[in-house]
Amino acid sequence: xxxxxxxxxxxxxxxxxxxxxxxxxxxxxxxxxxxxxxxxxxxxxxxxxxxxxxxxxxxxxxxxxxxxxxxxxxxxxxxxxxxxxxxxxxxxxxxxxxxxxxxxxxxxxxxxxxxxxxxxxxxxxxxxxxxxxxxxxxxxxxxxxxxxxxxxxxxxxxxxxxxxxxxxxxxxxxxxxxxxxxxxxxxxxxxxxxxxxxxxxxxxxxxxxxxxxxxxxxxxxxxxxxxxxxxxxxxxxxxxxxxxxxxxxxxxxxxxxxxxxxxxxxxxxxxxxxxxxxxxxxxxxxxxxxxxxxxxxxxxxxxxxxxxxxxxxxxxxxxxxxxxxxxxxxxxxxxxxxxxxxxxxxxxxxxxxxxxxxxxxxx
Amino acid sequence: xxxxxxxxxxxxxxxxxxxxxxxxxxxxxxxxxxxxxxxxxxxxxxxxxxxxxxxxxxxxxxxxxxxxxxxxxxxxxxxxxxxxxxxxxxxxxxxxxxxxxxxxxxxxxxxxxxxxxxxxxxxxxxxxxxxxxxxxxxxxxxxxxxxxxxxxxxxxxxxxxxxxxxxxxxxxxxxxxxxxxxxxxxxxxxxxxxxxxxxxxxxxxxxxxxxxxxxxxxxxxxxxxxxxxxxxxxxxxxxxxxxxxxxxxxxxxxxxxxxxxxxxxxxxxxxxxxxxxxxxxxxxxxxxxxxxxxx
Numbered sequence: 316x317x318x319x320x321x322x323x324x325x326x327x328x329x330x331x332x333x334x335x336x337x338x339x340x341x342x343x344x345x346x347x348x349x350x351x352x353x354x355x356x357x358x359x360x361x362x363x364x365x366x367x368x369x370x371x372x373x374x375x376x377x378x379x380x381x382x383x384x385x386x387x388x389x390x391x392x393x394x395x396x397x398x399x400x401x402x403x404x405x406x407x408x409x410x411x412x413x414x415x416x417x418x419x420x421x422x423x424x425x426x427x428x429x430x431x432x433x434x435x436x437x438x439x440x441x442x443x444x445x446x447x448x449x450x451x452x453x454x455x456x457x458x459x460x461x462x463x464x465x466x467x468x469x470x471x472x473x474x475x476x477x478x479x480x481x482x483x484x485x486x487x488x489x490x491x492x493x494x495x496x497x498x499x500x501x502x503x504x505x506x507x508x509x510x511x512x513x514x515x516x517x518x519x520x521x522x523x524x525x526x527x528x529x530x531x532x533x534x535x536x537x538x539x540x541x542x543x544x545x546x547x548x549x550x551x552x553x554x555x556x557x558x559x560x561x562x563x564x565x566x567x568x569x570x571x572x573x574x575x576x577x578x579x580x581x582x583x584x585x586x587x588x589x590x591x592x593x594x595x596x597x598x599x600x601x602x603x604x605x606x607x608x609x610x611x612x613x614x615x616x617x618x619x620x621x622x623x624x625x626x627x628x629x630x631x632x633x634x635x636x637x638x639x640x641x642x643x644x645x646x647x648x649x650x651x652x653x654x655x656x657x658x659x660x661x662x663x664x665x666x667x668x669x670x671x672x673x674x675x676x677x678x
Numbered sequence: 679x680x681x682x683x684x685x686x687x688x689x690x691x692x693x694x695x696x697x698x699x700x701x702x703x704x705x706x707x708x709x710x711x712x713x714x715x716x717x718x719x720x721x722x723x724x725x726x727x728x729x730x731x732x733x734x735x736x737x738x739x740x741x742x743x744x745x746x747x748x749x750x751x752x753x754x755x756x757x758x759x760x761x762x763x764x765x766x767x768x769x770x771x772x773x774x775x776x777x778x779x780x781x782x783x784x785x786x787x788x789x790x791x792x793x794x795x796x797x798x799x800x801x802x803x804x805x806x807x808x809x810x811x812x813x814x815x816x817x818x819x820x821x822x823x824x825x826x827x828x829x830x831x832x833x834x835x836x837x838x839x840x841x842x843x844x845x846x847x848x849x850x851x852x853x854x855x856x857x858x859x860x861x862x863x864x865x866x867x868x869x870x871x872x873x874x875x876x877x878x879x880x881x882x883x884x885x886x887x888x889x890x891x892x893x894x895x896x897x898x899x900x901x902x903x904x905x906x907x908x909x910x911x912x913x914x915x916x917x918x919x920x921x922x923x924x925x926x927x928x929x930x931x932x933x934x935x936x937x938x939x940x941x942x943x944x945x946x947x948x949x950x951x952x953x954x955x956x957x958x959x960x961x962x963x964x965x966x967x968x969x970x971x972x973x
Contacts, residue, residue: 327763327766391731399697493724496724634727639733640733642732645756647757649874650856652937
């Protein structure tokens with residue numbers, strides 16, 4: 316008797332054993348260590364930390380190795396671990412003006428206090444495959460990574476009132492979309508949270524769409540900065556805040572045109588992006604999407620996907636997206652059977668009608 | 679690695695009973711209580727990332743984890759079967775993280791987590807049926823916006839759905855929805871029963887068991903308390919009808935149960951067999967309920 320193959324526990328165990336084997340790859344080659352991934356695939360680690368919403372280089376590196384380099388799988392591993400962690404406090408807001416910058420550029424000014432600092436960038440490299448890249452490298456030039464503290468470029472515009480002020484810090488603690496369900500309309504802090512965790516590719520493409528005319532925002536890269544920022548936490552026992560370490564961040568302040576409306580004079584507006592690690596593409600895309608999502612604030616018509624809060628926030632999370640897309644791999648034969656029965660019935664009825672029509676025509 | 683042996687893969691990590699921490703479980707139970715108090719109403723909850731993907735039963739798993747106690751006996755089915763891969767994985771998850779007893783027997787289980795089916799054997803008082811739900815919103819494919827659908831529910835404005843059913847009948851002569859067939863719960867909220875075949879819809883009506891629905895990715899929980907009227911939407915002149923199979927189960931001979939069609943060869947050979955594997959085995963063992971289901 317034929318019995319449908321339904322894959323029991325043995326099949327699953329064997330599949331996972333095979334996975335472990337494939338993950339290890341050629342045993343003649345040395346196994347990759349998490350430390351190597353952390354040190355040499357730095358930007359991959361940064362992305363996993365950013366979208367995994369967990370600043371821990373080691374865990375991100377372990378996840379990348381476990382996921383065989385599949386970034387979304389690695390992000391998922393980090394998220395699933397993160398959700399089990401205890402919350403024992405919240406840090407003070409970080410002050411990115413006090414960032415020890417590794418890189419800092421502004422496209423709106425030729426020069427500015429603190430100067431333009433290129434830092435470790437792919438920009439202006441010729442994209443010629445180089446099998447030697449990643450082997451020994453010269454020590455960096457002194458001034459190129461000095462970690463100095465420089466003020467924010469965009470603040471220069473603030474004095475004249477040319478740009479909207481930073482939005483005031485909310486009186487209450489910002490919401491936490493990992494602890495409370497997101498509801499619409501969401502406020503800007505929640506939107507930014509969702510974007511910071513959002514898929515880089517999704518945000519990149521949405522940001523790109525705004526540049527191509529689907530909700531154009533006339534952006535200028537006011538400043539992009541990357542470097543280390545101290546994390547401080549209030550100690551109730553001590554009565555003051557203490558530094559508990561530093562994290563690397565990339566921040567993008569987009570300056571966008573606004574022609575003014577009603578009694579508001581023309582003024583530049585802001586789009587904001589912030590991501591863990593060196594995640595420049597992500598921070599820039601986030602800033603463009605943030606600005607597009609502020610359409611209502613400036614009385615702009617919402618006509619494009621990037622302006623549609625519910626659309627953007629509901630679909631930005633790649634862990635949710637990949638889960639639901641890939642769940643189509645699960646068996647659906649019960650529902651398919653129900654559809655089969657309906658399609659057969661409709662075809663039978665169609666055939667009956669057709670033959671009735673033919674015999675009528677013959678008479 | 680510095681932390682807890684991550685690199686070695688062997689866990690020095692210990693998880694709480696049924697994986698989730700007690701605070702999270704409590705917040706989910708609060709959502710469940712609200713859902714029970716307002717039958718069919720979708721209660722938002724702060725769904726967590728679980729160690730299985732969204733869309734693979736995370737909502738059901740979180741609901742089960744929150745109501746599970748050490749003395750519970752858990753059954754997990756997918757497509758009606760206990761041995762489908764995802765059912766095996768979820769059952770294994772709870773056996774490992776909660777150390778509870780598991781079963782494949784519907785009658786023995788205190789909690790049954792299901793994807794896409796309701797067991798053939800009638801449920802009894804005290805049992806909990808936990809459904810995995812992909813899209814909790816019955817109006818979603820008529821109106822994709824949450825802001826809009828929540829208002830329609832609040833205003834009891836379900837005209838859209840009836841128009842859709844009417845259009846089906848006008849076009850095809852039948853309602854063309856065969857699974858996830860919308861139901862009216864306790865005369866107030868229209869609810870998506872999850873993608874069970876409409877064959878199973880009548881089993882929800884006045885069931886002595888508590889029915890809980892968890893949608894993890896969409897962050898919604900809803901419920902049908904015991905002995906609650908659940909009516910499948912229809913028209914007076916086009917009453918609701920369930921699927922009918924002409925053949926009995928090829929393995930146990932049951933009629934009036936939901937069947938899977940198994941392709942035997944490339945010459946059109948087919949076998950129809952019970953989708954509910956426990957029911958099928960029980961009948962074959964001759965100790966189960968009568969072959970004719972009592973629905």
